[in-house]
Amino acid sequence: MTYVDQKESRAVSSWPELRLEDWTATRETLHMWLQIVGKIRLAKAPMVNHWWQVPLYVTPRGLSTTSIPDGERHFEIEFNFCTHHLTIDLEGGERRSVPLEPKPVSQFYAEVLGALGELGVEVSITPYPVEVTSTTSFEDDHENASYDPAAAQMFWRQLVQAGRVMGIFRSRFIGKVSPVHFFWGAMDLACTRFSGRTAPQHPGGAPNVGDWVMVEGYSHELSSCGFWPGGDGEGMFYAYAYPEPTGFPEHPVAPQGAFYYPDGGQFVLPYETVRTSADPDATLLAFLQSTYEAAAITGSWDRAGLEGDPLRRGASR
Template sequence: MDKNFLTYPDWQATADTLHLYLQVAGKVKLERSYPEPEWGHVRMPLTVQGIGTGIIPGPAANFEIYFNLRQHHVDVQNSNYIRTRLELSDGLSVADFYRQLMGALDFIGAPTTINTEPQEFYDPVPFDADTKHATYDKHAVELFLDNLHFAHRSLGQFFGPVRGKVFAPSYWFGTMDLSGTIFSGQPEPYPGSGVIAVNCFDERFCEFGFWPGDPSSTEPAFYVMPYPFLSNIGSYGTMLAPQKAEFLTRSSEFILTLKDAFSYDDPQRAVVDFCRTSFDILQRMDPWGDIEWITQPLTYD
């Protein structure tokens, strides 16, 4: 176990439990929010102590669900000062958390019915029946939050000067990643089917994110995913930085593991360089219109 981060197997039981807790809250936001392009309405903001839903429209008052991952509790509150709190601790199953959160929403006057099937998760037990996932290691959760904050700083530095339509780095409850996106403004309808993909892949874009791993890819990593997807980058691979970054043809993504990022003297600069060079390669291979304006340097002193 590394002192700076955990591989997915190091904390799988806790990672899965936390992932599913956050999915329950994310699905409440999905159910009640006004739809936005590219699923923008389900983004969950990172805060100094955790992850929240942000403001959700309620039947009588706006409300929010906030996970404090330092003090390990969940605050459920509305704009009329009605508030309740759920404690996060080892042994709290997903089923118990689901029932407690639904009760909390009833208490604040925002009862919400959600689809209880997990989203993009390898073990699809409905939330209300999931007594299997009940592990909560507070140290592991706090280390994950530390990694999210490192990712937010690094990605934020890269995104800062970008013009045009951007999703700032946010948490996505389906895949447990923190990512942001630069959009080209050029339509590119998805050639396949499925409500998630069709409403996500509808214009040219490039996503930049951090992901803690899963059963098939256990290393936490930064990634850059262009759409339309690249099948290879050919000789442009020499442009990719830092040296330990790579392009994976099987997933059509640029990858820099967190371990490799931390191996450099300036890890944040390594991540920024990774994002910048990956985007530069994309623009060499599949240039966007108005790219000069999107990347034009800012004039602040």
């Protein structure tokens, strides 16, 4: 079942150009800031399978935790990349704001916890980053202190475009599928489909992450895709399967320029290939669909029972 020929895709002129080398320092600082806020959500939100309670979500302004419970009330934290403030909104209307500007991670950490304290929100997090090789605690990180507002905003706009198209792709699956959400550990926007079958226990091995975390995340057979602002060039789109079926790496995928990266165990497509194509939406959808089919076909998924046509389902609206 393919949809890449449907007329729902459109050329978009708002895919920003942002070379990794031009915002390395800002990216590394922002990554730590995102981890601090993500860990606050992790500490407060009830557990959901595959850690789906911890990601952030793309908004018309930036990235948000969405509503977080605090006893009988709720609060929300949002990175606003339009005004360049971190806002903390408490149920009832009270707000605190932290400027997004060049400052050490240690200062950002203290300011965020201080703002939460002013709102009466008590929270304790493990003050160390995960899924990176650094073991410097947030309170001792005085080195990462860069913030280029233009680069941060362009990164958010990359997420807006990628998330929009990934949302179209997500709508074509009626089986278990994750939201399109931003995992602050690896700093990637992801969406994951599941076959419905359990998976062999994951071996773990992610830097500064307990193996039991990966076991929960990969408890069931899946096909995952996403956008990561890493690697080289302007970042990349990726797609992988767990467990990887026999024949998955050799399965043909689209578009031209996509390839299998053995060291990462995934197909990749440079962001620049999508951005510069005549129809970015169609180019990315071709990658998402064909790499999913690589997993579903070689993994013998029940495609008839898992896939659906969102245009047909929405015809009666």
